[in-house]
Amino acid sequence: MSTPLLLSGAALLFWGFAAGVPLLGLLMALFLEGSRFSRARLNLSAKDFIRISDLCALLLILVGVLLFFTQPPRTAMLMMFQWLVLPLFILVAFQAFSVRGRVPLGTVLWGARVLAGEKEQDWGPSVDLSWPFLALTLFTAMVPDLRHPAVFSTLWALTAWALWARVRHKKARAACAGLLVAAGLMGFVGQKGLHSFQLYLEQVSMQLLEHYWQRGQDPYRSLTAIGEMGRIKLSHEIAFRIKPNQSARKDFLLREASHNIYRRGLWMGSHPQLTHADSMTADGRWLLGEKRQTTGSLLVSQPFPGKQGLLKLPSGTHTIGGLDSVHLLINQFGTVLATGVSSRTIYTVEFGPETFLDSPPYEPDLRVDETQAPGVFRLAEALNLSDLSPEDAFGVLAAYFDENFTYSLVQAEQTNKDRALQIFLEERRSGHCEYFATAAVLLLRAAGIPARYAVGYMAHEPPGKDGWLAVRKRHAHAWALAWVDDKWVDVDVTPPMWMLYEAQTMTAWNRFRDMVSDAVFAGFLWQREGGIKKLSPIMIALAVLLTLVLVYRFVRGARVSLVLKERADKKLADKRDSALDSPFFRVEQLLAQKGFVRPGHETPCAWLARLQAANAPFGFDDLAPIVKLHYRLRYDPKGLPEKQRARLSCKVDEWIASNSKS
């Protein structure tokens, strides 16, 4: 490695701390820096390096596929960057422990191999990967969101170390030090400025949006597809998983948020206020209401890209556990935002018949603007909803929609957003859950029942063997909340065939993705329940043994020889040394003494042939095998075996003895 001593190790340690795996970083650092002190070297050919780089590429692809299936795209990409160090470390480690110490460019770049052809010399120059790897390590160490001044300082210190080590002239050192300090200061101010600039931009754009929609509205809003044309795309990707405990319920409506103001296809909350929850108990559970009665509980395994997200909660949630080191923000519409959560977390939710999170109804929960939703009052009157009890009204609504409406994800034509709901109710009579939920909310309000619009998911798939139930992105759902008997109850009037309708679009590819996702989730559960710590020492010993056998097979099977560094370095030197004292030089010396000096440009063979042609008085026939052995000693990469060398010496002695008097 051509990087300064300990620099690569320090960078790996930095990466390990940043990635949350300091032990792994330390091990990698020790291994890589150990190559400077170790004498063992692998005699790897270019083809071996191709195999290793292909293996690294394969690992990278596998990691990429796993992340793609288990994480949102953006998080997956960032995590790919962060863990890019691992596969490349394998390649760099092999380079560090190889006799060559460098890697032919074509072995790393597949494209270069394709264009350059089979010959190794066309693959471009051999490169030392240690510097690019150092840059990559520092780069990827900055992927995790660690906001601490020490992070930038470490980045600067390691970069300065790398650049300082390259300064050759003493006179340039003072200027270099000054520039590095200046660059550090500029960088620090620059990164702060970038961050502030982004925040400013976001604020300005948010204000512009709010101004456009309605001044003072909550940024949490639901933009529906009401009035839009085309087919609503459904994703079968698993969004999260739940595990109900001791409950006979098959379906769960898990709410993320609710809104109470409807305007042209957009649902919004009226003056929402996110406040920090401060009701954590001593055992790390969040009490969101009085724990009067518990009818059931759930385990929810949910990814939190960006370390924050809305919790998926059933109606009547009063206790949340497993989120002891996070912040919870709650608003009056039952929205619970968790921040500072690890990327995938399992939390418990206990719920009862009462609702605590949502504020009691107020004026906007009864507001129906006829201009926004024409036709609603007509239908409410036709169904005579205002004369019914709330429970009866729910039943009438559900029956009405089930009998007269169909569920559809396709809208054949674009409609005016103001008239979209009217067209749905009076003409088309077909739509998706947003239509049904919006209509239900407005009809209930028209009947004098306070109602809100809720969005979330409906979990209805059968649970797996482990009791966990997958909730897919296509299970995203909207329904109504109605205020009955001093509590909010879920009112879902979407015809139940929607679940069957959406499930029809599952393909074999989706099932394959499910299998991968299940496997990853099983690994996550295993890791959560103790992981490798659960394995018995015998199992660990077996795994280590198996790894050693695989390495041994690789070394032997690939015909890679393990040589000592000094031996490898000295091998050529020894060969040169041994060739310099070739017995043939005694012949040359003797002939020089007789006046037949070999010119520097003439090979021994040509020289002797010339002397023979000139009838010099020596036994040239006996010299032929001597010259042949001498050539092998000098130029054969394998050298000359000891026996042959002794034979050469013997033959030279004989020749000198018989020709010294000529």
Added chain:
Amino acid sequence: MLLRRFFFRIFTAVWRRGRWIRRRFTDAGILILTVFVISGLIGLDTKRTMIHQVFALSGSLLALSFLWWRFKSSIVVLRSFPPYTTAGEPATYSIRIENRSTRTKRGLILFENLEWQPFDRQAFLQGPGWRKLPGAFFSRISGWPRFYYQAKNAANASAPRIALPVLEPGASVVVKASVMPMSRGRLRSRGLWVGRADPMGLFLGLDRLDEPSDCVVLPRRYKVSALQLPGTRRLHRGGLHFALSVGESEEFISLRDYRPGDSKRRIHWKSFAKQGHPVVKEYAEEYFVRHALVLDTFYNEDDFRRFEEAVSVAASFAQNMLTQDSLLDFLFVGSKSYCFSAGRRLGNVAGILEVLASVAPCREKPFEVLTRSVLDRAAQMSACILVLLEWDAPRQELVASLRGIGIPLKVLVICQEDLPPLQPDLISDDPTQIIRVGPGQAAKVLASL
């Protein structure tokens, strides 16, 4: 076509920018620049990652290093390339450098300002075989391999950077330099760049010194074993000087009376006037061995390596055969049919090799043009060496025709690895006369002829 034009523009722009970057930045600078660009692309969201810190730091380093942009070297250089070099072999030469300033110069870097051939847009857009390009789908759509080969050809040499020793005021120093020509042709340098890196060693301030020089890069040549072509000497009316010219120019011996059948162009009119009867000029007749070396230039692929191999094989023969006491006609087709003769007193090795250094593939004409050119000269050939690029019907026809005339042949087919085994049924009595040369095997094959 629109897409191809777009990609050609993108590729040339990127390639030129890359060339500028390689000239202006050190290796460490290129690494920092790469980090800067990547962090700028993926680290824009400062709320999710800390990559914006990498962006800010690398940007600061680069910005500060740009302060060393302006640089005046105040040195004078004197150098010239050797007249001939060989592709793939480094040519060494010396450069004399004089410091004419009053300040000591430290840490200077010197490198050649080599001239690049311009990219051939027409060849990129209209060249055949877009679907046959190697690589994945993107390569075939964008034509990247075709551009890659063009770019490789355009940068026909590389010269390493030379770190100069400390130059005291008024002192001069001579340093050894080398240039590695990658491909044959003419190697031109506009002069030299003198660079000085910033104290952090990222960016080079450059001063251009105009000192144009050029040399001919001869094709690679391999060692050819002593080649025995069984041809006999042939009658060449007019003696040696015949080879110098075309037509009836001959070596004059004497005058004699006209005999029926003599050409009227040989009548010596002055003597005719004096004597009153026709008198004709008589010329010496000579017999000597005249070999033909025929190079197949009909090549339609983007990867020029096979064509270059063929040129190298021809150059190896030319060099070897001209050391013998025979004449050599070198035939090929470029914009028209060419025939260059050399040997004995007519020409030398360098002449033929210079011609070979500038031979280019012929894409416009059919192979029959070469067939006609060879058969026109067949009467005077003692033997013929054919260096072919394919083994298809027109080429087999040429071989059959020459064989029919009775000219001893040696045919080398520079072929791809996946070419089926040759069927030398045309020369059933001596199948060894058709030799297949696979990729990278030319040296081995020529050494074992």
